[in-house]
Amino acid sequence: xxxxxxxxxxxxxxxxxxxxxxxxxxxxxxxxxxxxxxxxxxxxxxxxxxxxxxxxxxxxxxxxxxxxxxxxxxxxxxxxxxxxxxxxxxxxxxxxxxxxxxxxxxxxxxxxxxxxxxxxxxxxxxxxxxxxxxxxxxxxxxxxxxxxxxxxxxxxxxxxxxxxxxxxxxxxxxxxxxxxxxxxxxxxxxxxxxxxxxxxxxxxxxxxxxxxxxxxxxxxxxxxxxxxxxxxxxxxxxxxxxxxxxxxxxxxxxxxxxxxxxxxxxxxxxxxxxxxxxxxxxxxxxxxxxxxxxxxxxxxxxxxxxxxxxxxxxxxxxxxxxxxxxxxxxxxxxxxxxxxxxxxxxxxxxxxxxxxxxxxxxxxxxxxxxxxxxxxxxxxxxxxxxxxxxxxxxxxxxxxxxxxxxxxxxxxxxxxxxxxxxxxxxxxxxxxxxxxxxxxxxxxxxxxxxxxxxxxxxxxxxxxxxxxxxxxxxxxxxxxxxxxxxxxxxxxxxxxxxxxxxxxxxxxxxxxxxxxxxxxxxxxxxxxxxxxxxxxxxxxxxxxxxxx
Numbered sequence: 058x059x060x061x062x063x064x065x066x067x068x069x070x071x072x073x074x075x076x077x078x079x080x081x082x083x084x085x086x087x088x089x090x091x092x093x094x095x096x097x098x099x100x101x102x103x104x105x106x107x108x109x110x111x112x113x114x115x116x117x118x119x120x121x122x123x124x125x126x127x128x129x130x131x132x133x134x135x136x137x138x139x140x141x142x143x144x145x146x147x148x149x150x151x152x153x154x155x156x157x158x159x160x161x162x163x164x165x166x167x168x169x170x171x172x173x174x175x176x177x178x179x180x181x182x183x184x185x186x187x188x189x190x191x192x193x194x195x196x197x198x199x200x201x202x203x204x205x206x207x208x209x210x211x212x213x214x215x216x217x218x219x220x221x222x223x224x225x226x227x228x229x230x231x232x233x234x235x236x237x238x239x240x241x242x243x244x245x246x247x248x249x250x251x252x253x254x255x256x257x258x259x260x261x262x263x264x265x266x267x268x269x270x271x272x273x274x275x276x277x278x279x280x281x282x283x284x285x286x287x288x289x290x291x292x293x294x295x296x297x298x299x300x301x302x303x304x305x306x307x308x309x310x311x312x313x314x315x316x317x318x319x320x321x322x323x324x325x326x327x328x329x330x331x332x333x334x335x336x337x338x339x340x341x342x343x344x345x346x347x348x349x350x351x352x353x354x355x356x357x358x359x360x361x362x363x364x365x366x367x368x369x370x371x372x373x374x375x376x377x378x379x380x381x382x383x384x385x386x387x388x389x390x391x392x393x394x395x396x397x398x399x400x401x402x403x404x405x406x407x408x409x410x411x412x413x414x415x416x417x418x419x420x421x422x423x424x425x426x427x428x429x430x431x432x433x434x435x436x437x438x439x440x441x442x443x444x445x446x447x448x449x450x451x452x453x454x455x456x457x458x459x460x461x462x463x464x465x466x467x468x469x470x471x472x473x474x475x476x477x478x479x480x481x482x483x484x485x486x487x488x489x490x491x492x493x494x495x496x497x498x499x500x501x502x503x504x505x506x507x508x509x510x511x512x513x514x515x516x517x518x519x520x521x522x523x524x525x526x527x528x529x530x531x532x533x534x535x536x537x538x539x540x541x542x543x544x545x546x547x548x549x550x551x552x553x554x555x556x557x558x559x560x561x562x563x564x565x566x567x568x569x570x571x572x573x574x575x576x577x578x579x580x581x582x583x584x585x586x587x588x589x590x591x592x593x594x595x596x597x598x599x600x601x602x603x604x605x
Contacts, residue, residue: 095119113385120389128392129408129418130376136386146294148240148264152209153216153233155180160491162196163187163221164204167491167559174236180220182559183498187228188219210235223495239264242294245287245567246272253584254281255577257567261294261350266301273305273334283338283584287567289368289576293349296377296396303357305332306339306364311399311448313357316377318394338589339364340580343462345422345431348372355460356398362449365583365592366462368576369431372422373406373459398460400445406458426468434465450595463592464583466576472547474540480525483532486548489525490555493518501560508565511557512572517549525552547573 099119102110120133134142144150154173155166164186169176187195189207210216214235219228242265245257254276258265276284293299296314303313309330317323341355341364352371358364375397378390397403408418429436439455447454455461480486494501505511522545526536550573558566571577583589 117387124389124391125412125415126410128376128410129415130374130378130390131392132378132390134388134390139386139388145240145242145260146262148242148262149237150209150240151212151235152205152238153218153235154238155186155208157186157204158487158491159199159201159204160488160495162198164194165491165495168562170238173238174233175231178231178233180218180231180233181222183223183495185221186218187221188217190217191219212237241268242298243268243272244563246276247564247568248276248279248281249285249581250585251280252282253285253581254279254283255285255287255567255571257287257563258291260291261298261302261354263295263298265294265298269302269305270333283340284334285340285342285577285580285584287342287577288347288351288355289342289344290346291348291351292346292372293351293374296350296353299350299353300326303354304328305334306337306358307332307361308335311361314353314396314398316394316396318377318392321394324394338584340583340589341366342576342580343368343371343460344576345369345425346372347460348374352404352460353396353398356402356404359454359460359463360399360402360445360447362447362452362593365464365580365589366460367464367580367583368462368466369468370425370437370461371404371459373404375403375405400447400454402445402454402456404456404459431468432470433467437461450593452594452596464579464588466579469575472544474537474544476534476537476540477544477548479532479534480529480548483529483534485525485528485532486551487555488528489521490552490559492524493521493552494556494559498560501556508557508561508568511560511565512569515553515556517552517556521552522549 099112099115102115103112117133117135124131124133152174154170154175156168156170157164158167159165166175166180166182166184166186168182169180185195187193192207194204194207208216212235216233216235218231218233220231222229240262242258242260242262243256244259245255247255249255254273256269256272256276258269273281273284300313307313307328309328311328313326313328315323315325339358341358343351343355343366347355347368348371352374355366355371359366375395376392377394377396379393381389381391383389395403395405406418406421408414425431439457439461443455443457445454445456446452501511505515525548526541530536550569554566554569557569583592
């Protein structure tokens with residue numbers, strides 16, 4: 058059920074550990090009769106099989122088949138997939154520094170990276186890239202992956218671009234020298250009120266802690282006293298990034314998380330006591346797609362009664378993967394341990410080790426929706442055996458399936474019609490917003506001198522909506538007046554946010570998007586009306602956790 062805040066989101070619920078294991082070490086330590094049997098089979102096929110075979114494909118399929126009978130998160134990735142998985146978490150890549158969108162089979166530059174290679178040579182938002190190294194990419198119906206592969210390259214290498222610019226006759230040639238481009242994991246931070254700050258974290262990457270400290274410093278300079286951290290649809294990332302973040306809020310020697318597995322002894326991670334936010338009030342927003350490192354962070358703060366968690370029950374991904382790098386650049390992510398919150402809660406939800414079990418596991422979110430869990434907290438049932446208690450106030454929390462928020466916020470489905478979902482599926486809100494900005498960029502900049510002015514005064518024109526409906530008809534999306542009327546306010550709000558994004562960036566997008574986010578509005582009210590202290594209250598009877 059996508060909304061404005063998740064239209065730009067991506068969800069990946071893998072969890073990368075910090076260790077690496079070579080294939081040679083695996084062979085030397087664990088070469089068993091069963092493995093010999095597999096090797097003999099492979100050798101026999103190679104030597105005796107009637108036809109030529111693709112050995113690499115056989116091996117890859119064999120690895121995938123072995124992992125299929127394990128847990129849902131042990132997985133194999135080929136070299137290309139490894140690069141795509143690691144790049145967003147490493148915090149940078151080599152490229153030309155543009156944010157783009159395909160519109161009418163043409164690559165439209167949405168924004169250039171500040172002080173990046175494209176901006177330095179004069180490429181502007183609204184430009185259309187027609188040729189890359191004399192090869193046309195316009196009207197080719199190319200995938201984003203194909204386009205990216207042409208634009209990216211090693212730092213210091215040159216790429217020739219031919220640009221079509223509104224108001225200029227002919228193509229404008231540019232030579233762009235590729236450079237290292239940052240990938241920010243914090244996509245927005247701004248002041249909600251003169252004293253309440255907001256930080257949106259998309260993933261836990263190598264640079265997340267550093268980005269977070271910079272955002273906090275900026276907000277404190279502007280007067281921030283309380284903080285909202287948005288982890289909605291944050292699928293996780295690096296363990297160390299979550300630990301470093303939690304350290305900013307916890308006191309010395311407080312456990313942040315511990316891991317334990319059959320072949321992995323218990324390993325505890327403690328706060329150092331040098332955090333800069335140990336006395337600030339904090340509210341953390343989570344939802345069904347907040348997973349892994351997001352659950353470590355929110356679970357640590359919840360177990361130490363250090364913040365208020367708002368939203369819906371998180372995904373429930375409590376398995377730690379250890380990357381095993383293979384000689385050809387491929388990788389196995391093998392689950393080696395489970396992680397536990399400070400109160401001893403295993404966040405991992407149940408699963409069966411089978412193909413069917415994995416399918417059911419991935420369908421869990423849909424099942425939660427069908428069972429009414431997303432609309433009503435009373436639909437969520439935990440066994441008494443799963444009870445745990447927070448360390449300071451001894452509030453009841455539960456193990457065995459995600460982090461249950463302190464304050465539940467139901468999912469609003471009233472505007473989520475089938476017609477709306479089809480518009481989203483075809484990206485028609487994006488297209489409508491990009492086309493409008495392309496035609497009115499300078500007018501918008503002149504008329505609205507600030508995001509606040511745009512937020513308060515701009516109304517999405519009806520003619521823009523009519524154009525979007527025509528686009529939908531071209532995609533064979535049948536118009537439904539009743540459903541359109543139900544979803545119209547949501548559609549307009551999405552388009553308005555996307556227009557703001559293209560003019561002022563992601564801060565503007567979230568400032569507008571959050572106006573209709575119930576979890577966000579609840580988080581703000583908790584910090585404003587005294588409800589924060591009302592949530593963090595010890596029960597009359599205060600049982601304690603059994604020692605673990």
